[in-house]
Structure formats: C-alpha cells, structure tokens
Amino acid sequence: MNSHVPVMNQQNLPDVGQPYTRNEKACHDLSIRVRDLNLWYGKTQALKGLNIDLFQKNVTALIGPSGCGKSTFLRCLNRMNDLIPSVHTEGLVEMDGQDVNASKMDEVALRRRVGMVFQKPNPFPKSIYENIAYAPRMHDLVSRKADQDELVEKALRDAGLWNEVKDKLQEPGTSLSGGQQQRLCIARAIAVQPDVILMDEPTSALDPISTATIEDLMDKLKEQFTIVTVTHNMQQAARVADYTAFFHLGEIIEYNDTKVMFSTPAQKKTEDYISGRYG
Amino acid sequence: MSHTFDEISQQLKRRHRKSARLKWVSMGALGLAGLFLVLFFADMLSKGLPAFQQAYINTEIRYSEEASRDGRQAFDEDLIPLISRTEVRVIPLQLRNNPELIGTSEQRWMLANSEVDQYLKGHRNRLSDQEKAEIEERVAAGQVDLRFNKTFFGSGDSKIAENAGILSAVVGTVMTMIVTLLIAFPIGVMTAIYLEEFAPDNRFTQAIEININNLAAIPSILFGLLGLAIFINFFGVPRSSPLAGGMTLALMTLPVIIISTRTALRSVPDSIRHAAFGVGCSRWQVVRDHVLPLAMPGIMTGSIIGLAQAMGETAPLIIVGMVAFIPDVGASFTNAATVMPAQIFTWSGEPEQAFVEKTAGGILVLLTILISLNAFAVVLRKKFERRW
Numbered sequence: 001m002n003s004h005v006p007v008m009n010q011q012n013l014p015d016v017g018q019p020y021t022r023n024e025k026a027c028h029d030l031s032i033r034v035r036d037l038n039l040w041y042g043k044t045q046a047l048k049g050l051n052i053d054l055f056q057k058n059v060t061a062l063i064g065p066s067g068c069g070k071s072t073f074l075r076c077l078n079r080m081n082d083l084i085p086s087v088h089t090e091g092l093v094e095m096d097g098q099d100v101n102a103s104k105m106d107e108v109a110l111r112r113r114v115g116m117v118f119q120k121p122n123p124f125p126k127s128i129y130e131n132i133a134y135a136p137r138m139h140d141l142v143s144r145k146a147d148q149d150e151l152v153e154k155a156l157r158d159a160g161l162w163n164e165v166k167d168k169l170q171e172p173g174t175s176l177s178g179g180q181q182q183r184l185c186i187a188r189a190i191a192v193q194p195d196v197i198l199m200d201e202p203t204s205a206l207d208p209i210s211t212a213t214i215e216d217l218m219d220k221l222k223e224q225f226t227i228v229t230v231t232h233n234m235q236q237a238a239r240v241a242d243y244t245a246f247f248h249l250g251e252i253i254e255y256n257d258t259k260v261m262f263s264t265p266a267q268k269k270t271e272d273y274i275s276g277r278y279g
Numbered sequence: 280m281s282h283t284f285d286e287i288s289q290q291l292k293r294r295h296r297k298s299a300r301l302k303w304v305s306m307g308a309l310g311l312a313g314l315f316l317v318l319f320f321a322d323m324l325s326k327g328l329p330a331f332q333q334a335y336i337n338t339e340i341r342y343s344e345e346a347s348r349d350g351r352q353a354f355d356e357d358l359i360p361l362i363s364r365t366e367v368r369v370i371p372l373q374l375r376n377n378p379e380l381i382g383t384s385e386q387r388w389m390l391a392n393s394e395v396d397q398y399l400k401g402h403r404n405r406l407s408d409q410e411k412a413e414i415e416e417r418v419a420a421g422q423v424d425l426r427f428n429k430t431f432f433g434s435g436d437s438k439i440a441e442n443a444g445i446l447s448a449v450v451g452t453v454m455t456m457i458v459t460l461l462i463a464f465p466i467g468v469m470t471a472i473y474l475e476e477f478a479p480d481n482r483f484t485q486a487i488e489i490n491i492n493n494l495a496a497i498p499s500i501l502f503g504l505l506g507l508a509i510f511i512n513f514f515g516v517p518r519s520s521p522l523a524g525g526m527t528l529a530l531m532t533l534p535v536i537i538i539s540t541r542t543a544l545r546s547v548p549d550s551i552r553h554a555a556f557g558v559g560c561s562r563w564q565v566v567r568d569h570v571l572p573l574a575m576p577g578i579m580t581g582s583i584i585g586l587a588q589a590m591g592e593t594a595p596l597i598i599v600g601m602v603a604f605i606p607d608v609g610a611s612f613t614n615a616a617t618v619m620p621a622q623i624f625t626w627s628g629e630p631e632q633a634f635v636e637k638t639a640g641g642i643l644v645l646l647t648i649l650i651s652l653n654a655f656a657v658v659l660r661k662k663f664e665r666r667w
Contacts, residue, residue, distance in 0.1 A: 083553075109559075111557060116557035117557075122550035123554070124569060135560075138558075138560065138568075188554075189558065
C-alpha cells in the first residue's frame with residue numbers, strides 16, 4: 001500500500017467498504033474530515049452517522065437516489081444548512097484541524113474557504129465584472145482597481161469564460177447563456193481563492209455541451225481546489241470524480257476510488273444503483 | 280362508452296353559454312365602475328375648473344388723503360360694492376407704509392367681489408339689478424373679466440370667498456408628509472427587513488406579524504385618538520401642527536409600508552440570497568448589497584402608495600386639530616397648519632355659493648397630486664424592474 005494513503009479508521013467506517021488505492025500521483029492530503037455526522041430536519045433524521053474523509057485537490061462525487069441526503073451533506077460542509085431554521089446537526093466536520101460547527105467558527109470565514117456553486121446558475125443581477133469583483137472586495141482581498149481588474153480576469157480565465165466575455169464585462173451576468181452563467185458562478189466562487197468548492201448538481205440545468213465544458217473545467221480546477229460535487233448522473237461521476245461516495249437513505253453505503261467503485265462495488269446496493277436497477 | 284362530436288358539442292354549448300354570460304356580467308360591472316368614474320370626474324371638473332378663474336375689475340385707484348383713512352374712497356362709488364373687501368382693506372395699510380404714494384393714482388386689475396364672480400359664471404348671486412347692469416356695462420368695455428385665479432393657488436384660507444386659496448393647505452400637506460415619510464419609511468423598512476430576513480420564526484414574531492396585518496385594517500380615526508393621547512397629551516407636541524399630524528399619519532402608514540416591503544423582500548428569489556451567503560456575505564451584507572437593491576422598486580411603490588393614502592386622510596387629522604382655519608402659509612413644523620383634505624372639508628361646510636367651486640377646485644388639486652404620485656410609483660417600478 002502506498003504510504004500516502006491515509007489509513008481510515010475502520011471502526012469509524014463500518015459500511016464504507018474498502019478504501020481505494022488509486023493513482024499514486026494523486027495527492028492524498030486530508031481536506032475535510034467528517035465523523036459521526038447526524039442531521040435532522042425537525043424530527044426527521046436526514047443524515048445518519050456519516051464518516052468520510054475528503055481529499056485535497058481531488059474531485060469527490062456524491063451519488064445516490066433523490067432524497068438520500070447528498071445535497072444536505074454538501075451543505076453541511078459550508079454550513080449553508082444554518083439558513084434553514086429547523087435543521088439540527090450533531091457530529092464533527094473538521095477542516096484544518098478545526099470543527100466547522102464549533103461556536104467560535106465564523107460561518108463567513110468558513111464560506112470564504114469553502115465556496116459553493118448551485119444547481120441553478122444564480123449570478124447576481126449585476127454586471128459580469130461586478131459578479132466576480134464583489135466578493136474579493138468584500139473580503140478585502142483587493143484594494144486597488146488594477147488588482148481588482150487582474151483578479152477578475154484571472155478568475156474568468158480559470159473558469160474558461162474570459163474569451164467569451166472580455167468585451168462585455170459591464171453587461172449583466174444574467175444576459176449570458178445558462179452554461180456561461182454557471183461558469184460565471186464558478187469564477188465567482190474561485191475569485192476569493194477558497195480551498196474547497198462545493199458543487200450541487202452544477203450541470204443538471206445545462207445542455208450536454210455546456211455540461212461537457214463544466215466537466216472539463218472541473219478537471220482543470222482540481223489542480224488548485226478540492227472539489228466536492230453532487231451529481232445524479234453516474235456517467236458524470238465516473239468521468240470527473242477521483243472518489244465517489246454512494247449515499248442511500250441518509251447513510252454512506254460505500255466510498256471508494258471511483259474506478260474501483262464502478263468496476264467492483266463492494267456493496268450489493270451500490271451495484272444495483274450504478275447498474276441502474278433503482279434510483 | 281364513447282361520444283360523437285355532436286353529443287359532446289351539445290353538452291359544451293351549455294358550458295360555453297355559461298362562460299359567455301359570466302364574461303358579460305363582469306364586463307358590465309367594469310363598465311358600470313367606469314361610468315361612475317367618468318360621472319365623478321365630469322362633475323368635479325365642471326364644478327371645480329371655474330374655481331381656477333376669478334372675476335377681476337380693471338379700474339383706477341386714487342391714492343388720496345381720504346383713501347388712507349377709508350380705502351373705499353380710492354374707487355368710484357358705484358364700484359365699491361363690486362370690489363373685494365380685501366382689496367379695499369389693504370389700501371390704507373399700503374398708504375401708511377408708503378406715504379409717498381399719496382396723491383398718485385394707478386390703473387390695475389382688482390379682485391372682484393365673489394358675488395360678481397358668481398354672476399359672471401352664471402351662478403346664484405345676491406346682486407341687485409342695478410349692480411348687474413353696471414357689471415354688464417363694464418364687461419362690454421373690457422373692464423370686468425374672468426382671469427386666472429392667482430389667489431386660489433397663491434394664498435391661504437379666508438372667510439372672504441374670493442380671497443380663499445389652497446396654498447396653506449398644500450404647504451401643510453407637504454410638511455405633514457415630510458414628517459410622515461421621515462418617520463414611517465425608515466422604521467417601516469427596517470421592521471420589515473428584520474421580520475423577513477433576520478427574525479426567527481416563532482410565536483413572538485408570528486404574533487407581531489398578525490398584529491401588523493390587523494393594524495392595516497384599523498379605522499384611521501383610531502390612529503387619530505392614539506396620536507391625540509400619546510403625541511399631544513403625553514409628549515406635548517403642539518396641537519394642529521404638521522409634526523403632530525405627520526406623526527399620527529406615520530402610525531397609520533407604517534403597516535402599509537411594512538407589508539409592502541415584506542412582499543417586495545419576499546419576491547427576491549432565495550437563489551440570490553444563497554449565492555451571496557455562498558461567497559461569504561454576512562446577513563446584513565446579503566440584505567444591503569443584494570436583496571434591498573432588488574426589492575427597492577417594490578418598497579418605493581408601496582411607500583408612495585401608503586403616502587398617497589395618508590395624504591387623502593382626514594379623520595385622524597380632525598382629532599389632532601388639523602381641521603383649522605389657517606389663513607397663513609405654514610412657517611414651521613410646530614405651527615398650526617391644515618392639510619388639503621381638511622381644507623376641502625372646511626370649505627364644503629361654508630354656506631356661500633362661491634365656496635362650492637372652491638371645494639371642487641380643492642378636490643381637483645388633491646386628485647391631481649394623488650394621481651401624479653401614483654403615476655410616479657408606476658414609472659418608478661417600470662424603470663427599476665430587473666430580471667434575474
């Protein structure tokens with residue numbers, strides 16, 4: 001076994017299956033550690049004792065049938081669930097050695113390091129430029145106009161949108177096509193230089209060509225960022241993800257190297273799901 | 280079991296007839312409402328427009344020694360009953376202030392008595408036949424005429440009909456509305472922002488919400504009583520002042536502004552809030568930078584409509600003493616003042632025929648301002664409406 005591969009605590013991971021041994025070049029530094037995470041919507045338990053390690057500069061896909069808790073889990077990672085009054089969370093979500101749910105953790109600081117891209121493209125109803133520049137300016141990452149211009153250009157280049165919009169930066173972000181809007185949202189997220197980008201079904205509202213563009217983009221972005229993406233599309237998970245976690249009824253049934261998971265799933269449920277028998 | 284087209288259309292005919300009937304009934308209702316509106320406007324215009332013109336008499340004024348004691352001496356004897364008492368009264372004062380005028384004379388248009396005015400407009404009047412003949416003669420000579428009524432737009436109330444104007448009421452309304460807006464807009468908008476964006480959803484906030492909705496439906500005169508009890512009696516705000524009236528109307532306008540602001544905030548899609556939270560905005564930054572700019576047209580429209588409603592309000596102002604005889608144009612927020620609807624109310628109670636057209640004229644001015652405000656609200660909404 002490669003020495004870089006962290007040894008998962010098997011006691012904490014009863015049903016996770018055999019953790020992966022993937023390409024040895026891949027970085028296996030820990031980004032987010034989740035232990036015994038439970039979440040309730042009112043009295044309904046939506047997440048049940050989740051344990052998972054998310055690795056830096058990899059794409060991790062969360063798959064599973066509708067209502068299995070994958071999006072809910074994703075929102076635990078930047079505490080977006082705080083916005084829903086009835087939600088109650090227990091357990092550990094640890095990033096950089098700190099519990100993100102601790103009372104001293106400021107959710108603004110957390111969201112600065114853990115950016116998010118949503119299912120439906122939701123650019124601000126402002127100019128393309130302002131969509132990117134707003135957050136860095138708010139976080140005091142830039143002060144001079146020239147720095148700001150540079151940052152906007154870099155974010156748009158990284159999101160593969162620069163050539164399409166460089167001549168119309170002052171036009172509203174909402175005037176772009178759906179796929180462009182989603183890339184604008186990705187550019188907006190990476191403009192504050194986060195460590196992690198969460199993507200909640202980022203391509204489900206897009207056509208196949210835009211989807212392919214976003215997938216290529218994810219492949220490039222993982223050189224800089226840790227990406228956690230929720231997807232309904234198993235081919236997409238197989239194409240873009242280094243690791244895949246299969247959720248079912250609020251539990252992680254299996255978490256493994258994507259290739260391993262799709263070729264030799266350890267669990268019967270996983271096999272049924274990825275072979276299209278249900279879900 | 281299947282039906283032929285004929286069977287089905289037979290059955291459908293009844294249904295179509297029913298919907299046609301409903302369509303005609305609702306169109307009839309609309310037509311009736313439109314007819315009433317047209318009648319109302321026609322009546323107001325026919326009664327009110329003449330108020331914008333007033334009879335004037337062109338004559339020579341002789342500033343003599345006698346005139347400085349008795350103003351009537353400045354005019355021809357047969358003109359004296361036709362000229363407005365206000366003009367006659369002013370002459371001795373004028374001469375006392377400018378003694379060098381004595382001995383000179385002047386030819387100009389003098390305000391005529393309201394009886395002359397009513398006679399020229401073909402209304403009931405108390406002129407004698409001799410006076411009528413005198414007027415006819417001077418009309419023929421071009422010395423008596425209906426001219427634009429500067430007094431109506433340029434001066435305050437008066438017991439002398441031809442001297443009564445709406446300016447003091449307009450100024451009073453403007454000052455009252457400034458007070459109302461300054462109090463109700465910030466408090467209302469902040470309350471709505473708190474309730475909609477910050478407050479937890481619990482029994483307490485639900486109770487507040489129900490109470491606000493109920494407040495909007497409370498008879499306005501009760502707000503007047505509240506204003507009298509709290510602002511005037513307890514805090515000692517001067518009675519009849521724009522401050523007291525504005526504060527009272529602010530109470531009445533608050534629920535309207537709160538409700539419309541909440542509606543405007545609620546219509547901002549959550550995806551915008553999520554996007555803002557997602558890039559690390561604090562709650563206040565989300566509201567200030569993203570939600571408020573989108574909700575602003577709705578907030579402004581609601582506030583303007585609330586303000587227009589307050590502007591037409593009379594009942595609460597009667598209680599705080601704003602239905603008063605105010606001849607002078609208001610000087611400050613604590614001086615006694617009156618507002619347009621109160622002025623109209625006062626005039627409508629005057630027995631003289633000349634005040635009937637003043638009443639209608641006042642209504643026209645009020646309606647014009649209200650319609651302009653509402654049109655402004657519509658324009659504002661159209662201009663700032665954005666898609667997202």
